[in-house]
Amino acid sequence: MKRRWTRRRITEDLMKAWMLSSFVIVAGCLGLILWTVVSRGLPALTWEMVSQTPKGGFYMGKEGGVLNAIIGSLYLASGGTFLALLISLPIALYLKTYLGKSNWGHYVRLSLDVLWGIPSIVYGAFGFILMLALGLRASLLAGIVVLGLIELPIMVRAMDEVIRRMPADLEHAALALGSTRLEVALNVVSRQMLPGIITAVLLAFGRGIGDAASVLFTAGYTDRIPTSLMQPTASLPLAVFFQLSTPYPAVQQRGYASAVILTIIVLLISLGSRWISARLNKYTIK
């Protein structure tokens, strides 16, 4: 068929070209972000950076590293993720097996979506109010609690998304054999959602480790690695932020290097969750 350049044809091609170029721009932004951060930070990334805590005069360009922030961030994010998992697992199971499409389920999902949208600075302010009310100081514990609250809706959403795709036949079959809903939840649904749980945990962990605004209020910042829950702790995003706000180029360089460390951790988690869920998904019934 001969291609005629009518106005309609041109519009069609123009829109398609426009769509493709938007796609390329956004993908290009991703590449640009990674390239900018890595190319500036990698030269300053030394073994000293990841294996030592800050020594005296670190923030004026003397020696030391950001081990305190790396360990602190891992503590914060793991604690927060564990806390969020404890609460979100029952919520996700309950939403599926007991509530389904009822009104109450609708409200719970709505409230989770709303929680998901509350910015971390507001969580931080709320954590600060909690600390004032309970007489706590900035500490690892406060940081973990606030991160747990932030991660909760992310986790439930991710689990709910997986459970939603579970075939209804499975549940019906188990119920028809006389299982109670609790047994369905524990023996059928939870097995089906195992890959989903792992993806959700990693997703929430990645969000928790990158969050700066909430830990600013609640976890404080220190040069030591915390040894108890009541001590303040450093975190990687704040390490990046504080080092970049000093006027010394050498310290700023290390800020870029810290950003590279953070990016690498987050990318590994993101890719790892994809890989794990692809592997485990083989064992679920679709």
Place this chain on the structure above:
Amino acid sequence: MTDQNKTYTTQTNTQTEGRSSRPSSAARNWRDRSAQKTFLVITVFPLLLISAITIGLLWRSWPILTQYSLQELFLGSVWKPDEGLFGFLPFIMGTFWVTVVGVVLAVPPCLLIALYLSEYAHRLTRSIAKPLLDLLAAIPPVVYGVWGLLAIVPFVGKVVAPFSKQWLYSIPFLAVNQPTGFSILSAGIVLAVMIAPLVISVVYEVFTTVPNDLRHASLAIGATQWETIRYVVIPRVMPGIVAAVVLGASRAVGETIAVLMVVGNVSQVPGSIFDTAYPLPALIANNYGDMMSIPLYDSALMCAALVLLVVILIFNILSTVVLQRVLERRQV
């Protein structure tokens, strides 16, 4: 006959002995019901948390809300905490401008990409696009901030601002007064990239709710694919698209660290997108350190957080309710 009966009874005996812990159905039902009650208590938690956050912020910002009139607080443009002047106007306008620029920059490409992925793209392209968007969503805000600082701020300061100064200065909001690159535009660009993954994935979900029959009918009567999109797909899901954009805007309103790093943080009511601004989240994050030392300062900052929360709650509830309606029609 008796033999058979005997073996039958012994069998059941060994079975019950073998599973001595096998619960009666009464016990199982009791467990089911008590689990239901426990779970119910846990599901109240999200609702409780939202109320707790609102009440907590209201409680801490009550002193300033009672001592100053709303007019003084929200229309006053002088911010001098040590003199007792708390005018939020520069910060509210800063938040407003940064959000508007971010959303305006993000929406057209996001809509086009979502359309491309749902209407045109090959399955392979989709399977490449999803991990890319996930990666973009996984990058921490502070890394976006570093990128903004290293790439966007110099780009705006050295390329866009001089260009605008030469050619576009007479257009309102495009005048260049502070050509450092730390500007609303820089923050808007960073925000646009940050909210893109969310907006794209929600709009994509919304487009998948349109039944294929409608597309086929439109194509069968000779419409091109773009005409199908323009006259069939988009009108059907318009509320969903608007809701997705509002959701993206609410995310942009609350973004803290990345914006803080590129927006300049000078408290003034901005008059151009090349001006510096000082959004509310940046105000809270920058001053948390000395907020306990000046009277009412902590209350003022909590009030800023409350303003953010109220705006975001309104945006979020509206968009989520609409999206839940739209997505319910999705064929699973």
